[in-house]
Amino acid sequence: MTPGRPTMNDVARTAGVSLKTVSRVVNGETTVDPALVAKVRAAVDSLHYRPHLGASMLRRNDRRTATIGLLLEDVGNPFSAVLHRAVEDEARPRGLHVLTGSLDEDPDRERELTRACARRHTDGLILAPAGPDQSYLARELPPDIPVVFVDRPAAGFAADTVLAGNGAGATEAVRHLIAYGHRRIAFLGDLARIATARQRLRGYLAVLDEGGLPPAVVGGLHDSSAAEAATVDLLRRPEPPTALFTGQNLITVGAVRALRRLGLRHSVALVGFDDFPLADLLEPGVTVIAQDPAAMGRAAARALFERMDGLTAEPREIRIATTLIPRGSGEIAG
Amino acid sequence: MTPGRPTMNDVARTAGVSLKTVSRVVNGETTVDPALVAKVRAAVDSLHYRPHLGASMLRRNDRRTATIGLLLEDVGNPFSAVLHRAVEDEARPRGLHVLTGSLDEDPDRERELTRACARRHTDGLILAPAGPDQSYLARELPPDIPVVFVDRPAAGFAADTVLAGNGAGATEAVRHLIAYGHRRIAFLGDLARIATARQRLRGYLAVLDEGGLPPAVVGGLHDSSAAEAATVDLLRRPEPPTALFTGQNLITVGAVRALRRLGLRHSVALVGFDDFPLADLLEPGVTVIAQDPAAMGRAAARALFERMDGLTAEPREIRIATTLIPRGSGEIAG
DNA sequence: AAATCGAGAGACAACGTTGTCTTGCAGTAG
DNA sequence: CTACTGCAAGACAACGTTGTCTCTCGATTT
Numbered sequence: 001m002t003p004g005r006p007t008m009n010d011v012a013r014t015a016g017v018s019l020k021t022v023s024r025v026v027n028g029e030t031t032v033d034p035a036l037v038a039k040v041r042a043a044v045d046s047l048h049y050r051p052h053l054g055a056s057m058l059r060r061n062d063r064r065t066a067t068i069g070l071l072l073e074d075v076g077n078p079f080s081a082v083l084h085r086a087v088e089d090e091a092r093p094r095g096l097h098v099l100t101g102s103l104d105e106d107p108d109r110e111r112e113l114t115r116a117c118a119r120r121h122t123d124g125l126i127l128a129p130a131g132p133d134q135s136y137l138a139r140e141l142p143p144d145i146p147v148v149f150v151d152r153p154a155a156g157f158a159a160d161t162v163l164a165g166n167g168a169g170a171t172e173a174v175r176h177l178i179a180y181g182h183r184r185i186a187f188l189g190d191l192a193r194i195a196t197a198r199q200r201l202r203g204y205l206a207v208l209d210e211g212g213l214p215p216a217v218v219g220g221l222h223d224s225s226a227a228e229a230a231t232v233d234l235l236r237r238p239e240p241p242t243a244l245f246t247g248q249n250l251i252t253v254g255a256v257r258a259l260r261r262l263g264l265r266h267s268v269a270l271v272g273f274d275d276f277p278l279a280d281l282l283e284p285g286v287t288v289i290a291q292d293p294a295a296m297g298r299a300a301a302r303a304l305f306e307r308m309d310g311l312t313a314e315p316r317e318i319r320i321a322t323t324l325i326p327r328g329s330g331e332i333a334g
Numbered sequence: 335m336t337p338g339r340p341t342m343n344d345v346a347r348t349a350g351v352s353l354k355t356v357s358r359v360v361n362g363e364t365t366v367d368p369a370l371v372a373k374v375r376a377a378v379d380s381l382h383y384r385p386h387l388g389a390s391m392l393r394r395n396d397r398r399t400a401t402i403g404l405l406l407e408d409v410g411n412p413f414s415a416v417l418h419r420a421v422e423d424e425a426r427p428r429g430l431h432v433l434t435g436s437l438d439e440d441p442d443r444e445r446e447l448t449r450a451c452a453r454r455h456t457d458g459l460i461l462a463p464a465g466p467d468q469s470y471l472a473r474e475l476p477p478d479i480p481v482v483f484v485d486r487p488a489a490g491f492a493a494d495t496v497l498a499g500n501g502a503g504a505t506e507a508v509r510h511l512i513a514y515g516h517r518r519i520a521f522l523g524d525l526a527r528i529a530t531a532r533q534r535l536r537g538y539l540a541v542l543d544e545g546g547l548p549p550a551v552v553g554g555l556h557d558s559s560a561a562e563a564a565t566v567d568l569l570r571r572p573e574p575p576t577a578l579f580t581g582q583n584l585i586t587v588g589a590v591r592a593l594r595r596l597g598l599r600h601s602v603a604l605v606g607f608d609d610f611p612l613a614d615l616l617e618p619g620v621t622v623i624a625q626d627p628a629a630m631g632r633a634a635a636r637a638l639f640e641r642m643d644g645l646t647a648e649p650r651e652i653r654i655a656t657t658l659i660p661r662g663s664g665e666i667a668g
Numbered sequence: 669a670a671a672t673c674g675a676g677a678g679a680c681a682a683c684g685t686t687g688t689c690t691t692g693c694a695g696t697a698g
Numbered sequence: 699c700t701a702c703t704g705c706a707a708g709a710c711a712a713c714g715t716t717g718t719c720t721c722t723c724g725a726t727t728t
Contacts, residue, residue: 005476007714018678023716031676048473053453054388054399055714058683065388067433067454075434076419078412085410088436097450099401100409100434102422116431119387120401139382142339256615278612281590341684352708357686365706389684392713 006047015043026051057121067097068304069117069125071110073151074102079249079274079293080128083150086297087126094305096123105194107131114140121145124304129154132193146307150300152195158315160303162296166196166273169289169322170203173245173271176287176324178211182243182269182334186216186234188227188255189247200247200273216241227254228261235262242334243269249276256286256329269332271324280327287330290323340381349377360385391455401431402638403451403459405444407485408436413583413608413627414462417484420631421460428639430457439528441465448474455479458638463488466527480641484634486529492649494637496630500530500607503623503656504537507579507605510621510658512545516577516603516668520550520568522561522589523581534581534607550575561588562595569596576668577603583610590620590663603666605658614661621664624657 008026012019017036024032025040032040043049057065070087072080080102088098099122101113110130117125118141125141127134128151135156137147149161177185187204190197201217208215218234221227227246231254234240244259246252252272259265266284275290299318324330342360346353351370358366359374366374377383391399404421406414414436422432433456435447444464451459452475459475461468462485469490471481483495511519521538524531535551542549552568555561561580565588568574580586586606593599600618609624633652658664 004478009714019714020678020680020716021676024677027716033676036677050449050452050474050476052392052455052714054455055392055683056716058386058389058392058685059714059716060683061717063683074419075409075422076416078415081412081415081418082410084415084434085408085436088409088434097447097454098434100418100422100432102419113431115384118384120431121386121388140384142384144338253612253615260615276612277610278587278616281587281594281616282612283617343684353684354686354708354710355706358707361686367706370707386684389713390686392715393684393686394713395687397713 005052006049007052008049010047011040011043011049014047015039063121064123065121066095067099067120067122069099069101069114069120069122069127071101071103071113071117071125071127073128073130074104075100076102078276079151079291083293083297083300086294087301090298090301090305103128103130105130105191107133111136111140118142118145124148124308126150126300126304127154128152129195146304148300148304148307150296160300160307160316160318162300162303162318162320164196164291164296165319165322166199167203167206169273169291169324170200170245170247171207172322172324173273173289173330174204174207176326176330177243177245177269177271177334178207178213180243180269180331180333182241183213184216184239184241184334185213185243185245186218186241187245187247188221188230188234188251189217189219190251191222192219197247204245221248221251221254224250224254224257227251228258229254231255231258232262235259235264235268241268243332244271246270246272248272249274252276252286252288256282265329267332269330269334271330275325279325282329284329284332285327287327288325290325292320292322295320339386340383341386342383344381345374345377345383348381349373397455398457399455400429401433401454401456403433403435403448403454403456403461405435405437405447405451405459406462407464408438409434410436411583412610413625417627417631417634420628421635424632424635424639437462437464439464439525441467445470445474452476452479458482458642460484460634460638461488462486463529480638482634482638482641484630494634494641494650494652496634496637496652496654498530498625498630499653499656500533501537501540503607503625503658504534504579504581505541506656506658507607507623507664508538508541510660510664511577511579511603511605511668512541512547514577514603514665514667516575517547518550518573518575518668519547519577519579520552520575521579521581522555522564522568522585523551523553524585525556526553531581538579555582555585555588558584558588558591561585562592563588565589565592566596569593569598569602575602577666578605580604580606582606583608586610586620586622590616599663601666603664603668605664609659613659616663618663618666619661621661622659624659626654626657629654 008022012022103110125147133156134154137157147159189201218230246255272288275288279286342356346356359371437443459481467490468488471491481493523535552564580589606622609622613620
């Protein structure tokens with residue numbers, strides 16, 4: 001018995017059979033004498049033998065690692081975390097395991113992590129693109145491993161893409177505020193290089209344009225405190241907006257803090273993009289355009305599995321609808 | 335050129351050198367003629383060759399997959415998500431990637447996923463135990479892959495363990511309420527089979543006992559709506575408690591909803607175990623015993639890496655202190 | 669009873685890579 | 699001019715497993 005982890009050879013020796021017979025038993029082939037099966041099983045148990053997935057996958061014809069890559073903006077934020085969980089739930093019944101990574105808006109990290117997946121021969125990849133261009137994927141990834149983009153559109157590489165209805169959601173938010181009588185509606189948005197932020201901004205601008213209303217945009221906000229400062233700033237201007245549309249979770253929270261600080265939470269209306277826990281328990285409750293990250297994860301996983309199963313249709317774009325949830329802050333009249 | 339992904343052999347052929355020379359170049363060995371290095375590099379680029387980590391690891395002496403397993407309660411909940419992110423941040427500079435899984439309090443799933451890690455030969459494993467007994471690990475995992483437990487203690491298997499100060503945190507919470515004049519303090523806790531829930535309960539009971547105060551315990555609560563119902567129930571009893579100590583995130587939220595529904599949020603005190611986003615924005619702000627999941631993840635990852643680097647000291651128990659954050663709800667006088 | 673068949677079991681090669689050993693060749697010393 | 703050294707580069711085996719082929723042996727067929 002060699003030191004280290006036992007191999008099939010060790011099992012074969014203890015069971016007194018050939019290596020190949022052990023392989024057959026381990027893989028559940030039916031053409032083995034029950035007596036030998038029992039001997040092999042006993043040897044496996046006594047040695048605590050576990051098959052080596054890497055070696056097996058090297059030799060097998062299908063070359064599956066039973067692992068998929070999932071690269072998101074930040075596995076620690078609630079949106080990504082819920083999406084991650086949904087992917088895992090879809091992967092589980094197929095016996096797939098998930099290798100995760102956070103990109104932090106960094107295109108270099110995106111390439112680095114996709115490369116890590118390629119070297120590990122994951123069976124598929126779900127990616128929320130961070131960089132402006134994904135054409136490198138054609139070189140980086142072998143052609144047989146399918147990709148699905150999620151949350152953000154990709155450029156330079158055609159693949160299934162799962163997106164929230166960003167434009168439609170923004171449109172609905174602004175229309176909602178207009179319906180409550182607002183005419184001066186400001187938009188507080190994330191960094192312009194983020195595709196979803198641009199889509200939301202476009203939705204906002206389109207509705208204002210349609211109604212002949214003046215836009216007021218503050219962009220480049222990426223965290224709660226910057227958003228808070230920007231909101232305070234905005235509301236201290238002459239002719240301040242009577243309603244705010246915030247383009248993202250953390251911005252919404254920053255705006256809530258600012259309104260509270262200025263004592264305006266019951267007089268300035270607010271609709272936020274993306275729901276967050278406890279939004280209903282604030283005073284007033286925060287009206288939001290809710291995305292459905294779990295549905296996005298499920299859709300992305302399902303699309304990926306279809307491709308892994310050999311589907312070769314044209315790349316699809318799957319929209320997951322948003323929902324306006326009125327809770328009070330968006331129903332303050334203008 | 336064979337179909338499928340290019341191999342070292344393909345690169346060797348295109349570069350007109352031997353297989354082994356390609357291997358040397360790819361691995362950055364210095365004993366290669368610069369002219370040949372250039373030819374190999376060119377061939378690698380033109381073929382988009384990527385080394386096969388599985389094959390490489392099979393042959394190498396150190397047998398490292400550059401992958402660690404991370405098995406948590408639910409990667410979608412904020413506590414696990416933040417911990418996950420902290421582990422990833424520690425793993426990144428070492429070139430390690432993270433394979434994740436959610437256990438959902440299911441011991442079978444715990445075994446299944448640890449086995450999946452063993453078959454993949456992860457270099458290490460961080461585990462938040464779900465089941466009551468981890469002695470199976472000695473059989474399931476080869477002896478050379480280190481394990482670190484996080485968030486919950488393990489039984490039947492000795493390894494480094496990173497825990498929050500559950501007992502100490504609970505003690506502090508209850509003392510805080512007593513200091514504000516409360517004598518009837520109720521505890522609302524999670525399922526008794528969860529070790530951290532038991533520790534928090536013990537901390538609560540110890541302080542009450544010490545002060546000769548009567549305990550009032552509702553256990554077995556695992557989600558927000560059950561907690562809400564239980565809280566309403568509790569407060570409608572004759573001689574209801576004047577203060578609540580909630581043993582977990584979702585229970586705290588349930589209690590907040592119940593207090594609000596009964597119009598008691600400014601008269602019944604509340605301290606919750608575990609912080610949650612926006613707790614400061616509620617009315618009143620929710621006083622909590624904050625855990626530090628990021629610190630727990632960092633500590634677990636560091637401990638694991640020390641073991642992977644060969645540390646053989648006795649198993650250590652690392653406590654990550656909790657912090658009481660007063661925000662209003664816990665400072666209502668009794 | 670001889671020939672045929674089938675099924676179970678082993679021998680052997682191969683997957684893509686790296687460790688080790690050998691070869692070839694230029695440069696140096698005797 | 700021969701023998702030796704040193705170093706780059708190739709040949710070959712091996713990692714742990716599975717695909718394919720071959721062999722044996724008992725059962726069935728003629």
